Amino acid sequence: MPIHPHPRRVLCVAEKPSIAKEIARILGEGQANMTPAAGTKYIKNYTFPYKLPPHPQPVQFTVTAVLGHVNDRDFGDEHRKWHSCPPFALFDAEIYESLSKDNKPVVTNIKRLARDHDLLLIWTDCDREGEHIGAEVLGHCRQANPRINCLRAKFSAIIPAQIHNAARNPIALDMLSAAAVDLRIELDLRTGAAITRLQTMALQAAFPELDKKVISYGPCQFPTLGFVVARYLHIQAFAAEEFWFIAVQQEKDDNTIEFNWRRNHLFDFEASVVLYEQCVESPLATVTKVETKPSKKWKPYPLTTVEMQKSGSRLLHMSPKAILDAAEKLYQKGFLSYPRTETDQYDKDFDFKPLIEKQIQDNNWGGFAQALQNGEFQRPRNGKKNDKAHPPIHPTAWTNPGPGDEKKVYEFVTRRFLASCSQDAQGKTTTVEIEIAEEEFHTSGLVVLQRNYLDVYPYDRWNGTLIPDFVVDETFVPSVCELKSGFTTAPSLLTEADLVGIMDQNGIGTDATIAEHIATVVKREYVMEQQQGNTKYLTPSTLGIALVEGWDLIGFDRSLCKPHLRRETEHRMQLICDGVSLKRDVMEESLTQYKEVFIKAKREWDKIIQVSRLTSSVVPSLY
DNA sequence: GCAAGGTC
Numbered sequence: 001m002p003i004h005p006h007p008r009r010v011l012c013v014a015e016k017p018s019i020a021k022e023i024a025r026i027l028g029e030g031q032a033n034m035t036p037a038a039g040t041k042y043i044k045n046y047t048f049p050y051k052l053p054p055h056p057q058p059v060q061f062t063v064t065a066v067l068g069h070v071n072d073r074d075f076g077d078e079h080r081k082w083h084s085c086p087p088f089a090l091f092d093a094e095i096y097e098s099l100s101k102d103n104k105p106v107v108t109n110i111k112r113l114a115r116d117h118d119l120l121l122i123w124t125d126c127d128r129e130g131e132h133i134g135a136e137v138l139g140h141c142r143q144a145n146p147r148i149n150c151l152r153a154k155f156s157a158i159i160p161a162q163i164h165n166a167a168r169n170p171i172a173l174d175m176l177s178a179a180a181v182d183l184r185i186e187l188d189l190r191t192g193a194a195i196t197r198l199q200t201m202a203l204q205a206a207f208p209e210l211d212k213k214v215i216s217y218g219p220c221q222f223p224t225l226g227f228v229v230a231r232y233l234h235i236q237a238f239a240a241e242e243f244w245f246i247a248v249q250q251e252k253d254d255n256t257i258e259f260n261w262r263r264n265h266l267f268d269f270e271a272s273v274v275l276y277e278q279c280v281e282s283p284l285a286t287v288t289k290v291e292t293k294p295s296k297k298w299k300p301y302p303l304t305t306v307e308m309q310k311s312g313s314r315l316l317h318m319s320p321k322a323i324l325d326a327a328e329k330l331y332q333k334g335f336l337s338y339p340r341t342e343t344d345q346y347d348k349d350f351d352f353k354p355l356i357e358k359q360i361q362d363n364n365w366g367g368f369a370q371a372l373q374n375g376e377f378q379r380p381r382n383g384k385k386n387d388k389a390h391p392p393i394h395p396t397a398w399t400n401p402g403p404g405d406e407k408k409v410y411e412f413v414t415r416r417f418l419a420s421c422s423q424d425a426q427g428k429t430t431t432v433e434i435e436i437a438e439e440e441f442h443t444s445g446l447v448v449l450q451r452n453y454l455d456v457y458p459y460d461r462w463n464g465t466l467i468p469d470f471v472v473d474e475t476f477v478p479s480v481c482e483l484k485s486g487f488t489t490a491p492s493l494l495t496e497a498d499l500v501g502i503m504d505q506n507g508i509g510t511d512a513t514i515a516e517h518i519a520t521v522v523k524r525e526y527v528m529e530q531q532q533g534n535t536k537y538l539t540p541s542t543l544g545i546a547l548v549e550g551w552d553l554i555g556f557d558r559s560l561c562k563p564h565l566r567r568e569t570e571h572r573m574q575l576i577c578d579g580v581s582l583k584r585d586v587m588e589e590s591l592t593q594y595k596e597v598f599i600k601a602k603r604e605w606d607k608i609i610q611v612s613r614l615t616s617s618v619v620p621s622l623y
Numbered sequence: 624g625c626a627a628g629g630t631c
Contacts, residue, residue: 016630042631068629075625082624090625102631129629184627192626200624218626332631340630513628 006055007119007149012063012167013110013137015124016041016435018331018338020065020157023123024048026163027061027101039105041356042067043114052168052485061167062113069129070107070136072100073185087197088602091190091595107140114141114148122152122173125389127439128577131174132181150459157347159513179583180576186587187569191594192218198602199547206609215547216524219566220509220517222551225526226561227502229540229548231494238490244272248434248441249480253468259434259441259478261430265486276483278437283481287474288440289433292562295446297425297462299453301383302344302392303416305511306504314497315459316408317534320515327393335399336413339389344383349393352377352421364411365418370423370457378451380420386536392420412459416608426450427462436481443467493530493537506563507570554604560597 012018024032024046032046043065049058079093080084099107114120120141124130131152138150146307147576151170159554195217204210245265250257266272301307308327309320327339346352356377359369380392382414394417401407406602434441445467454460494502499518503509509517532535540548546556548561558564572590575581 066629070629078625080625087625103628125629181628188626188628190626194625196625212624216625220627267631328631510628512630517627 002615006052007059007117009060009117010050010052010062010121011110011113011117011148012118012121012153012603013134014063014065015133016067017044017065019123019125020044020046020063022158023163024063026158026160027063027167032063037064037105037396039108040102041092043106043109045109049403050167052121062117063123064109064113066106066110066133066137067103069133070099070103070140071097072103073097075189082197082201083176086498087194087201088595088598090194091591091598095186095189095558101444110137111144113138114144117145117313118148120148120150121167121170122150123155125387126154126156127387127389127571128177128181131177134173134210135175135504156386157391158272159347159349161349174577175251175552177577180573182453182585183583183587183590184569185487187590187594188219189280190591192216194594195601198598202605202609210543214524215543216520217560218520219516219569220513221520221524221526222547222561223506223508223563223566224435224499224503224517224562225540225544226548226559227506228494228521228527228538229545229561231491232540235490240487240489241267241387242269242485242487243267244269244440244483244485246272246276246439247480247482247484247594248285248436248478250476251479252470255466256479257432257443257467259356259432259443262440262442264281272483275437275439279439279466279481282437283477284475285434285436285441285478287432287470287472288435289431290470290472292428292430295427295429297427297454297460299381299419299424300345300457300460302380302420303374303394303413304342304344304383304385304392306342306500306514307344307566308339308413309515310391310497310500311459311569312409312412313500314495316412317536318405319519319536320409320496320500321519322405323409324512324515326405327413330401330406330410330413333399335397335401335410337392337396338390339393340531341393342385342387342511343390344385346380346382346391352379355394355396356418356421359395359414359418361398362400362414365415365456368418368422376423378423415457415459419453422453422456423450425452425454425462427464430467432467432608436478493539495535495537508563508569510607550607550609551601554601582599 012023016025027050028046028048035045037043037045046063048061050061051058073095075093076096079090096422122134124133128492134152141148150173152173153166154171155166198217203215206309227557243265246261248259309323312323313320320381327336331339334613356369356372360366393413395414401410427446429444431442431444446464448462448464454462496518500514503514525541527538528541530539552559572586576583578585
């Protein structure tokens with residue numbers, strides 16, 4: 001990309017204030033002049049001179065930010081009221097762009113700046129949403145200054161080399177990605193509003209007890225509900241099966257050693273009896289193999305948002321939403337890095353030392369941090385994901401946030417960070433194999449030699465089970481050899497941690513929104529939380545089950561409750577980004593599909609109603 | 624009274 005004609009004044013706009021601050025710190029080399037923007041306490045404008053080679057004279061740089069997306073979209077007055085039009089009209093109704101109240105001073109600020117700058121340099125996150133936000137910013141700046149040029153800074157980490165490089169080698173804003181996001185915004189608004197109104201009004205008419213309740217549809221909330229219902233129905237349909245196995249135990253050196261059958265277990269009773277009787281007839285066990293091998297337990301990967309919510313909700317017994325909220329607060333206070341990231345690998349130039357240094361003062365893990373500084377440090381493992389915008393979540397300063405959610409989250413993130421900078425736990429595993437009447441059994445023991453990361457990461461367990469020495473060819477008659485039976489057990493209901501993982505795998509929602517979608521289906525009373533001991537399980541309400549079964553029954557090969565449609569939208573967005581499809585064509589194709597769903601649903605609506613009646617007669621309460 | 628996606 002050729003460098004732009006030499007600009008005199010460059011206006012840099014980031015996606016959020018924290019990034020603007022970092023860019024100004026790096027490019028301004030700490031000398032930037034800071035003035036707060038009028039009307040909003042979040043946004044600051046930074047100015048400083050900056051050299052853009054090959055020109056010898058520095059130009060003036062101004063760095064500012066917006067707060068994510070700038071524009072709001074909604075239907076006009078003639079469609080906004082629920083009874084102002086039939087819901088179907090929402091598929092083709094005019095959509096208007098407007099500024100939300102909070103964004104007015106933000107836009108006033110960039111427009112004012114745009115007037116006396118000749119180049120707009122977009123510094124939003126380098127993802128699809130970032131390109132879209134960039135396009136919104138450009139639109140407003142062009143209104144204020146039609147002649148302003150626009151380019152995009154491309155960076156993959158907030159480190160000086162990258163930021164300077166991005167400033168000096170800008171590229172074009174990717175309008176195709178922006179168009180793809182446009183598609184999503186419009187499609188989700190139309191389908192969400194149309195189907196929500198259809199569904200709500202029809203169900204309220206049939207069930208007076210649903211009066212005043214919104215029965216919302218959304219392309220993310222419905223698949224989320226679908227996963228919960230699927231697991232519930234799976235459990236309902238589960239039939240336990242009996243199985244048999246030979247249990248062998250041996251007393252040795254005051255220990256009871258359990259040996260596991262190589263066949264694990266059999267579902268065939270007759271066959272189990274035959275094999276068992278052979279063991280009873282010649283009960284002498286012979287040791288066939290004793291093997292000791294080094295083994296290790298791997299330290300955890302760097303922390304992404306999804307992983308923080310998944311393992312956090314399992315270990316801290318908090319909801320994914322509460323975890324993200326606490327992380328957000330800690331981030332705003334400057335204690336944690338940006339909490340919404342898909343990245344589980346650190347940039348190769350990432351400087352760990354000063355961050356570890358800050359943790360030395362802690363009463364609980366300070367000693368561990370000190371040991372890392374004294375030579376125990378080992379670079380974190382690299383995961384497979386990189387959003388090219390944010391590093392993994394890590395503590396940026398030491399704090400003791402008092403009791404409560406923030407303390408739990410801060411401690412978890414910090415221990416995880418220190419653990420990832422430490423070394424794998426080392427141990428040795430001993431396996432012993434024996435034979436009784438030609439049937440094989442085995443057992444194993446573990447000795448932990450070096451705990452390493454486990455010392456700072458109590459969430460992981462790796463316990464040694466000591467087994468006494470056995471020698472090959474040694475023989476003994478086991479103290480216990482019995483034929484036992486058991487039953488297969490149904491899977492358990494989904495936990496929030498499970499659901500986060502399933503949504504992530506299926507591309508439902510993003511790191512920043514997954515927790516919200518779960519909270520939404522709970523708020524809508526499609527799903528209920530069931531506390532069992534320390535764990536919260538998710539179970540569908542009668543309403544939730546009826547919705548899923550009803551929509552499935554209407555007989556779409558692609559039910560609204562399955563992740564398929566969302567995946568298709570994602571795929572089509574990618575086609576737009578790649579320049580393969582035009583937004584206009586994709587929009588038409590998608591809307592046609594949803595219109596068909598809508599018409600069919602309206603026609604066969606009584607099927608959903610029937611299922612609902614049926615389900616609510618089985619379970620008396622609707623909730 | 625509708626969605627999902629940014630960010631605070």
